[in-house]
Amino acid sequence: MSDSKLTVTIAGITGRFARLLVKYLLKKPNIHINGTTRDTSKAPASLSNNSRITLFQATTEDTEGLRKALKGANVAVYCALGWHDVMLDGQKKFIDAAIAEGVPRYVAGDWTSDFRKLKVGDHEGKDDMKHIAAYLDERQDKIKAIHVLNGGFMETVFSPFLGFVDTEKDEFYIREGGNIKSAMTTYGDAAAVTAEVIADRNASGYIEVAGSLLSAVEIAKIYGQVYGVEPKLVDRGSFAEAKEQLAQLKKDQPNPYAWMGLNYQIIVWNGQNELDNADNARFSNIKFTTIQDYFQRVKKEKLATEMGEL
Numbered sequence: 689m690s691d692s693k694l695t696v697t698i699a700g701i702t703g704r705f706a707r708l709l710v711k712y713l714l715k716k717p718n719i720h721i722n723g724t725t726r727d728t729s730k731a732p733a734s735l736s737n738n739s740r741i742t743l744f745q746a747t748t749e750d751t752e753g754l755r756k757a758l759k760g761a762n763v764a765v766y767c768a769l770g771w772h773d774v775m776l777d778g779q780k781k782f783i784d785a786a787i788a789e790g791v792p793r794y795v796a797g798d799w800t801s802d803f804r805k806l807k808v809g810d811h812e813g814k815d816d817m818k819h820i821a822a823y824l825d826e827r828q829d830k831i832k833a834i835h836v837l838n839g840g841f842m843e844t845v846f847s848p849f850l851g852f853v854d855t856e857k858d859e860f861y862i863r864e865g866g867n868i869k870s871a872m873t874t875y876g877d878a879a880a881v882t883a884e885v886i887a888d889r890n891a892s893g894y895i896e897v898a899g900s901l902l903s904a905v906e907i908a909k910i911y912g913q914v915y916g917v918e919p920k921l922v923d924r925g926s927f928a929e930a931k932e933q934l935a936q937l938k939k940d941q942p943n944p945y946a947w948m949g950l951n952y953q954i955i956v957w958n959g960q961n962e963l964d965n966a967d968n969a970r971f972s973n974i975k976f977t978t979i980q981d982y983f984q985r986v987k988k989e990k991l992a993t994e995m996g997e998l
């Protein structure tokens with residue numbers, strides 16, 4: 689990184705990922721952070737009392753407020769999380785505001801598996817990412833896009849929302865043998881990678897990393913070894929059956945959180961959006977947490993709630 693100051697504007701700075709990103713950015717000299725939140729009075733003291741952070745109150749609709757936060761920034765990062773209004777409409781407004789303020793680089797709200805391999809309709813949340821990637825491609829002469837792909841966050845993969853494992857019963861829910869590998873990285877490691885990419889003024893494009901690349905069967909085996917239990921593999925049927933179930937659920941349930949876990953179980957474990965080119969070696973200063981390290985660090989009873997602790 690050159691000695692000149694780098695200003696980073698983070699949309700959704702109070703979130704789990706954003707706060708970890710802030711932690712890693714602050715370890716670097718000459719970085720100032722602007723952050724948006726819908727309510728500055730609710731921001732944690734760690735953000736509001738830090739002289740290297742300036743908070744701006746702005747909703748995703750508030751172009752004027754977003755532009756104030758983006759003024760003079762070298763990099764814009766989208767860390768807000770929500771449904772289409774936030775991830776698609778809100779993110780487009782943030783990109784437009786960044787372009788209007790002449791911000792040269794943009795980190796998209798991804799931190800996921802390789803959504804480029806999915807078809808539109810496979811997962812509505814990933815559809816938003818595909819649309820945003822296309823939106824950024826169309827504007828590449830104005831702003832350079834960065835997409836960090838890290839697979840699932842370990843903290844999310846073991847939360848009950850995903851329905852992959854029941855840590856009380858030590859049951860892993862698999863389909864079609866559970867032998868397809870999937871990438872996983874901790875929130876913290878993905879944030880450390882993102883901070884490196886932000887600080888490297890020449891970095892752009894797709895960045896792929898993974899703490900572990902393992903199948904459900906392999907994860908269950910390591911879980912058993914680390915926690916000293918006999919995990920059970922429960923076969924939940926074929927991916928085709930799961931897709932039928934998902935289609936019915938989507939008809940019956942307007943609330944996306946009623947079916948999103950099942951949708952993730954399908955795209956994560958059928959290999960459809962797998963990472964092929966994890967390049968951890970590029971980040972030689974980061975010691976990536978493997979699933980074994982993660983199980984050794986987090987008590988079995990805490991696996992389900994770890995995401996909420998971030």
Ligand SMILES: NC(=O)c1ccc[n+]([C@@H]2O[C@H](COP(=O)([O-])OP(=O)(O)OC[C@H]3O[C@@H](n4cnc5c(N)ncnc54)[C@H](OP(=O)(O)O)[C@@H]3O)[C@@H](O)[C@H]2O)c1
Pocket residue numbers: 700701702703704705706724725726727747748766767768769770774797798799800801839840841842844845
């Ligand atoms: N690969 C994975 O397994 C995985 C898992 C989870 C997340 N992710 C990705 O990580 C990124 C960050 O996720 P996160 O878990 O850190 O998010 P989060 O903590 O749930 O939320 C981030 C912030 O979004 C803001 N926000 C929420 N609803 C909003 C709305 N309607 N309008 C504007 N802002 C809103 C909130 O800020 P204020 O209330 O302060 O405005 C919140 O602090 C996302 O891109 C997500 O896709 C990946």
